[in-house]
Amino acid sequence: MADDFWLRCWGVRGSTPTPGVDTLRYGGETTCFEIRAGDALVLVDCGSGARNLGGLLVSEGPRHFDLLFTHTHLDHICGLPFFKPAYDPRFTINAWAGHFLDETDLVDIICRIMSPPIFPVAATTLKAVTFKTFKAGCDIERKDGLSIRTIRLNHPGGACGYRFTYGGRSLCIITDHEHGDPEIDAALVDFVAGAEVMIYDAMFTDAEYETYRGWGHSTWQKAVELATRAGVRTPVLFHHDPRRGDDELDEIGMAAEAAHPGTLVASEGMILRP
Template sequence: MSRIENQFTVHFWGVRGSIPCPGPHTVRYGGNTPCVEMRVGGRRLIFDGGTGLHVLGQSLLPNMPIEAHVFFTHSHWDHMQGFPFFSPGFVKGNTFHIYGAIAPDGSTIEQRLNDQMLHPNFPVPLQIMQANLDFYDVISGRPIHIHDIIIETAPLNHPGEAVGYRVNWRGGAVAYITDTEHYSDRLDENALRLARNADILIYDCTYTDEEYNSPIQPKIGWGHSTWQEGVKIARSANVKTLVIFHHDPSHDDEFLDRVGQEAAQKFPSAIMAREGMVVQVPVPVPLSESFPIRKFSTYRLQSEQL
């Protein structure tokens, strides 16, 4: 078994919420909307298809044919607007298994991806994609098994509904919890269950508490949480590393620098999601492997540029 088949890594291609916001003031953290790739035991899992999916797609072109599993939390524009520009989807020989929950109106993820590519919204239909696209309905609360990878699911508190995911593989775990709004009187039980003892929690930290409760323009009911609530979830769930994610488009690099500093004071292993960041999840190495075995008694984090 190769080293790649023994690795569990998380790659951030889009970390911004709501709308893309490229420009000189968002260079360091990035302006693309959500797309997170996990490479788990040689398999490729992709979470959400915001504009970051286009960047990921361009990086995959030299490595075709590609097979990947694509999981959508929901179908708001910022989480699916990159799909029509996902170049590998137009190439015959590639295979993508696409997962999403049925919406409150009864539409499937296939229908919603199809609808966004119809006239007058887009020049070519979904059917022009030449890759093999297999669609699956996600039922929140039911796990998804992909070989030896177990993906847990749970409903999130978001207008129009959303699904949170937890990826489990060989003792390592990553929770992907966005978009969701915290409750004022308690911690979200679904978020806590997905995040329990996770090596990495990627959490919707769109706002600060001050913005969320602003007397001028409160964000209550908008479907997003704060970094302070993310810290509460991380502490209660015994999370090793909290990744602050889904940055508000109005938050420039300097603002996010301050958030990162304040969050690290409250939760020392909190880090800010950045485009191009790679985080490695420590997993035990099988005794049969020929390279040296390392014991992971404490969490170790590696970040690097793609």
């Protein structure tokens, strides 16, 4: 449908994949999102969840799409070497990153992880991919009715948040991010204001945070606090700690729902419609 707008989660875990009996309901794959806006397709991050998404896209047939990275830590790029469309010359993929704090290019990072002896297949075999770099804070220009705004986040090495708007509805992806930088925090309130959906880094709880201050991640309490302050309808807790099992995420979800009715805990396969 021309006005259809939705996001599907293919990986919601932080830091490392966590297969096992304790993560069956919420999933153990790392970050990967699929966004559909009318005929447009945009992916965000290429963590381990991208392997399954790639299989789906190949079955649908060749097409053009954009792949946006929040940043290039391993849990957000480790799926690219196993992402089938990237090797298929029938596809056209523009891969973007805007988080770099120096003159590093996205292709430089991918070449590091895809080179012998680390990986047997070189990055030059990704025939479908063109690598592009921008600066967080810029808009990504499009001609299909989908608006993409970006913002700098607080994370070691840098990170980039995204706001997607289509047909007057907005969803935001804010990960990996640590609250506490006054300038970034103030800008973030304006950036997510009024969004129907906000996916937010909730790796820790407030009680845990002091132990992990400076690691580049936030808490579920800060997620609902920001959502309330900015008038976000549905905050979605994301980037789950790899030590966190399904039962503990259930408990966090109940506490977050009580603090901000409508709050969701991200899970693999979840579809969000702004």
